[in-house]
Amino acid sequence: MIFHPENLPPVLVTIHPSYILRIRDRAAANAERMKFVQDLNQIKQVLT
């Protein structure tokens, strides 16, 4: 999710990667990791 706070560049909000480390279930951890990568993918929208 991208927010537009006053007097700041856009802020893309995602999880902290340590969150993935704390997930015990491997499939769940992988799913969160994929979501994290999808979030990071949004960075490129702003750069172009």
Place this chain on the structure above:
Amino acid sequence: MNKPDLIEGETASAKSLGELNGQAQHCKRCDLYKHATQTVFGEGPEQADVVLVGEQPGDREDVVGRPFVGPAGAILNASLIMAGIDRDRCYITNTVKHFKSTQRGKRRLHSKPNAGEIQRCSWWLRSELKLIEPKIIVALGGTAAAHLRGKTFGLPRTAA
């Protein structure tokens, strides 16, 4: 909380990130420096378009003196690669620049920074952002997100 630290837009006078980093190494704006090994300042090019903001350095970062070099950093690196983003072109920093921990036997466990520590340290983050003027900020986790979206954070209009 100390009022003057909350003045919106107040930033350091440093002219470069190197100078700012040098100032931050001696930071005693809150008590966290007392138990941390060193200040872990942000890292990356001053021309970066992307600034990634975490919570605070962990055990490994505290020892090495660089942000995101521990297990969470490994996940971040791999994920950035998968997203096609070059970490070396990003500036990576934390909301709070000192490791906060509680001792459990031989291990130092991460302990969340409180609101006062975050507010006092935000002076450095604001100063980093003012010098870099990125196109986008990435808040990694709730601490960074809440702080960056909060009313007390923000750069002076002249820097925006």
